[in-house]
Amino acid sequence: MVNYPSGVRAGGYPQKKKNQNIRYGKRGMGLEEMINQANDYYLVNHQAVIHKKPTPITVVHVDYPDRSMAKITEAYYVQPSTTDYNGVVSGKYIDFDAKETKNKTNMPLKNFHQHQITHLKNVLENGGIGFLVLGFTTLSEYYIFPASLLIKIWDKAKAGGEKSLPYKIVSKQGIKINSKMIPSLDYLPALKKLFNI
Template sequence: MKYPKGTKPGSQKAAGIRRMKDKEVRYGSRGMTLEKDLDLANRYYLERGRAVIHKKPTPVQIVNVDYPSRNKAKISEAYFKVPSTSDYNGLYRGKYIDFEAKETRNKSRFPFINIHEHQVEHMNQCYTHGGIVFIIIKFSMYDETYLLPFEKFLHYWESFLNDGRKSIRYTDVRTDSITLKTGINPRIDYLAAVDEFYFENGD
């Protein structure tokens, strides 16, 4: 390793530089967002015929359209709408699958402000009709990702609606979820956790 001028290899300054370099390597993979990881995983599953799961497009409300010429239209003003359903849906092993993906920088809890009531209602309807429903939660400060089955999430949500906690504690997420391991292809193999919870347990 090359050191700045006047820095001896055994000095405290050199040790600090080494720690900074190590930190750059260790945290270099954290720039990839949860959504990007899941999109790559879904493409991997699709290409190998394992599942058909897609991200739902965010609805947009168009307000103004300009027509600079007869054959051309240009959107000059539009707004993102609040999604009325969850983020991802599709088919896996003959079952409908539906899930929400959320990322938080909070170290101690997952705040319910990150999810909308109508999204929970939609997931509850899918769950009631026999779908596989869950929430994927990433605690970005720890670089840890969990699959929380909807039936376990619902317990905390109903408590929240009855003036309970406004969040799920990090420790409770760890207890009630399946940890999603990271790899290369796919980076997040969340279907392995689906197999473990929904199929290997006899569901």
């Protein structure tokens, strides 16, 4: 008899846990949780299929305390090679990352990584739709911002330019996500507007 940790079924697959790492932003939810909630809503309502990718992990050792139970006892995080989210809206491929900041005047570029920029470049090159969901939590403002502009600003920053996405540019070139009850971050209308889907 094995004492399974809470949330783990005998079949070896734990039930999906809700993100418990709640940051007290908009409506008490963090950005990731709001996006997951919106994605669940779009799936059930046949509006889009968008999922967060699992965090890549290299498993080194697994124990089998029970015939039907696999317990990973040694594993390491692996650097991802893509963004966190992708999916399909009206047949079109969409791909994005979500970032939030307490800063009121800009989103520091240190929130991004080269592999994300490279991946978004590849997506655009193959006709996909790439963007960011950017949250200015102190202002309670959220935007859809095109990856093409992020890439330009990133490349300029590498050449010695400003190391941030100014709020002025985000609010001017992006599309603001309107507040809603359900889902609280209803980002699909802003996304469709920006990219004419």
